[in-house]
Amino acid sequence: MRDYLFILLGAALVNNVVLVRFLGLCPFMGVSNKIDSALGMGMATTFVLTLAVAASWLLEHYLLAPLGIEFLRILAFILVIAALVQFTEMFVRKASPTLHQVLGIYLPLITTNCAVFGMALLNVQQKHDFLSSLLYGCGSALGFTLVMVLFAGIRERLALASVPATFAGAPIAFIAAGLLALAFMGFAGLPAH
Amino acid sequence: MIVAMTTLTGLGLLLGLLLSLAARVFQTPGNALCEEITELLPGVNCGQCGYPGCAAASEALVAGGASPALCPPGGAVLARTLAARLGRTLDAAGGPPLLAEIDESLCIGCAHCGKRCATDAIIGAPKQIHAVFQEACTGCGLCVEVCPTECLQLRPQKPTFESWCWPKPALVGV
Numbered sequence: 001m002r003d004y005l006f007i008l009l010g011a012a013l014v015n016n017v018v019l020v021r022f023l024g025l026c027p028f029m030g031v032s033n034k035i036d037s038a039l040g041m042g043m044a045t046t047f048v049l050t051l052a053v054a055a056s057w058l059l060e061h062y063l064l065a066p067l068g069i070e071f072l073r074i075l076a077f078i079l080v081i082a083a084l085v086q087f088t089e090m091f092v093r094k095a096s097p098t099l100h101q102v103l104g105i106y107l108p109l110i111t112t113n114c115a116v117f118g119m120a121l122l123n124v125q126q127k128h129d130f131l132s133s134l135l136y137g138c139g140s141a142l143g144f145t146l147v148m149v150l151f152a153g154i155r156e157r158l159a160l161a162s163v164p165a166t167f168a169g170a171p172i173a174f175i176a177a178g179l180l181a182l183a184f185m186g187f188a189g190l191p192a193h
Numbered sequence: 194m195i196v197a198m199t200t201l202t203g204l205g206l207l208l209g210l211l212l213s214l215a216a217r218v219f220q221t222p223g224n225a226l227c228e229e230i231t232e233l234l235p236g237v238n239c240g241q242c243g244y245p246g247c248a249a250a251s252e253a254l255v256a257g258g259a260s261p262a263l264c265p266p267g268g269a270v271l272a273r274t275l276a277a278r279l280g281r282t283l284d285a286a287g288g289p290p291l292l293a294e295i296d297e298s299l300c301i302g303c304a305h306c307g308k309r310c311a312t313d314a315i316i317g318a319p320k321q322i323h324a325v326f327q328e329a330c331t332g333c334g335l336c337v338e339v340c341p342t343e344c345l346q347l348r349p350q351k352p353t354f355e356s357w358c359w360p361k362p363a364l365v366g367v
Binding site: 067068072075076079080083090091094097 | 196197200201204205208209211212215216218219220221
């Protein structure tokens, strides 16, 4: 139980997917203008990442490993994750149009997000079992959501602040991201699993 | 080699099949009238009607929240077509269509207008006098905003059989 908690916390904070591993930086910069959209993106990513990690674990252990074709991992993972996201989008559009309006526009964006794919590959590398993989994926997605919302909040305040003209817009956002990453380095003191 | 190829091909085929089945099963019926109205609209998504794009405008039209005369690029012709299709009355007849025109004596060839044009109706290279290709112009007015010398203006065009309408009766004896 303790181990699982460590995996979850470690993935969310210590090895934060955005600020420590530097994966999924495009949505981190692109969709963090408003807290609402950052939260939507985070929730959609959490959903997709958990599903993708489960699917890729099953694929790795029941198809690629028994057949001895692990070298096709990257290709097969991309195929399955993309198909899964597409399927989910169709299902959500049918089942709940409101949810589709909230999450739907972000789903196709996430299909090729390197964070999703990176987590699937890291799980294989670290030889996690199924439950650990799931927790690892879910934890890192929660960490992603946390960072997105934090950063969106900072940017919303930055938009109102009087920033020197040279730094206005993207430059000050990058500086803020750097400071946030430094702050997250503080979590490295927590026992990493 | 053979195993790898067959596995990946099989995986791709299986997923493709599943997705196409899912597309059939989870098909959401779109509104046929909505699609028809979207076809009628110019489709340049200029946003002058106040809706984010022509698809959103057609939804508002079908829902009844928008006036058939909402589309400046479409002009009076489109307003009449929409009103007839939706069975609604048109409040004002509207004047002749306005299209962009360039005053050659003022054009400095800055090429800003061509980049804004959604329908590629403005011809002309940088530092050359530009011209508006009237058949392609929808009169959306996006180019007018960026012209630094105000040589680009929307001007009324000669009425055609399609766009001509009865002039308003003038008051006599005033």
